[in-house]
Amino acid sequence: MSFLDDMKKKARASKKRIVLPEGTDLRVLTAASAAAKEGLAEIILVGNKVDILKTAGEIDLSQVLIVDVVTAEKKEEYIERFYELRKAKGVTKDQARELMKDPVYFGNMMIKQNDADGLVSGAIHSTADTLRPALQIIKTAPGTSLVSSFFIMVIPDCEYGQDGVFLFSDCGLNENPNADQLSEIAISSAHTMKGLLGITPIVAMLSYSTYGSANSELTQKVVQATALAKQKAPDLLIDGEMQVDAALVASTAKLKAPNSAVAGQANVLIFPDLNAGNIGYKLTERLAKAQAYGPITQGLAKPINDLSRGCKAEDIIGVIAMTAVQAQAEHS
Structure with a gap:
């Protein structure tokens, strides 16, 4: 089906x-x-x-x-x-x-x-x-301060995520979210994955850095967003900052983030800004011949x-x- x-x-x-x-x-x-x-x-x-x-x-x-x-x-x-x-x-x-x-x-x-x-x-x-x-x-929904968007990506013959099913966010609405807004996007996306698809969310906060391998204003935003998301929703599996290969590939995760409960098995990918999110979902759609469903709104x-x-x-x-x-x- x-x-x-x-x-x-x-x-x-x-x-x-x-x-x-x-x-x-x-x-x-x-x-x-x-x-x-x-x-x-x-x-x-x-x-x-x-x-x-x-x-x-x-x-x-x-x-x-x-x-x-x-x-x-x-x-x-x-x-x-x-x-x-x-x-x-x-x-x-x-x-x-x-x-x-x-x-x-x-x-x-x-x-x-x-x-x-x-x-x-x-x-x-x-x-x-x-x-x-x-x-x-x-x-907005109780406890939520931001409206965001997501895509459900269904990738054929894919060993990653939930049998090739992922949630990507935010790919269509918030151009350059700050750390607090990014944490809200992560939490909303986790709830969407569970409520809409019935899949336990495993959330990776994406960056070009994994666990401090680089240090800049861009990476620190994701570090701060991760800390805020964990503080706001300690019951959710959220981790970062991490590169996308560390988020998806178990062998890479063992090298870059060996103690992470998220690395190597993420099914919810949170992009640091709209540039990354929009590029990411369109690359996946075209190169992996994925089905992209969205953008769908969350947070209302x-x-x-x-x-x-x-x-x-x-x-x-x-x-x-x-x-x-x-x-x-x-x-x-």
Whole structure:
């Protein structure tokens, strides 16, 4: 069974309510129809119902709930709740009313009010337009101060990691995290590995140095991040700083980090910055012919995921499934 098939199986086991706020995009409508028919989630399209149905044409939306932001039964409730959440930031009641016409804001309020469990956007919205409402309404998870992203990498015929399955982070969101932010990324990634895949996380904090073989501002950031992560989450297997060969290869680990419980068997790789993370996942995808699933968001109180604007309907279906499984983990 492939990784994606496994995600779909998990999603079907306990169906969650997933909002799609881009109902005037054919890819989204195709994905919504297919995901509903596959039983991956209870799909909710949010927007202008007339426009959604007009765009859909022959696409079957009979198993999809369409919520119109103008005529929705709970519209006034959401406006009032959003106003209460944001009035301290200077938002007026009129501004709240206007923002609730935006399907992304409206969808986030559905989740805030427990009328939905997760949201997938980004086919026609920027990352900022997808995540800004989530940060204002959903906010970060308890005990978490940073939203980050991850990729699940599935590498064929690979002896490393969890039978070739890895989590790479952060490869898509935080450009140059400081030591504290890097520690948050590591902890969130460990929880994601366990909650999403059911795999015990073994987390390597990557650098061009292993255990002080080099000493610079760059390596010290990773050293400090490792210490902070261990202090914040002493129950997790996290170690560093270490080079990627020490993190993965048992024979190299014996030479470079013989006393590490992580070296030689890491399945979660934390990159020191976005340059390294983005390069790392794309090299792995292309040279190792790996499947790359992501970027998926972590660190929010509820799962809100950002699509690539170049995505296909099949990609959206996959993200719907993963978002549903994230929502299951939130409720477990």
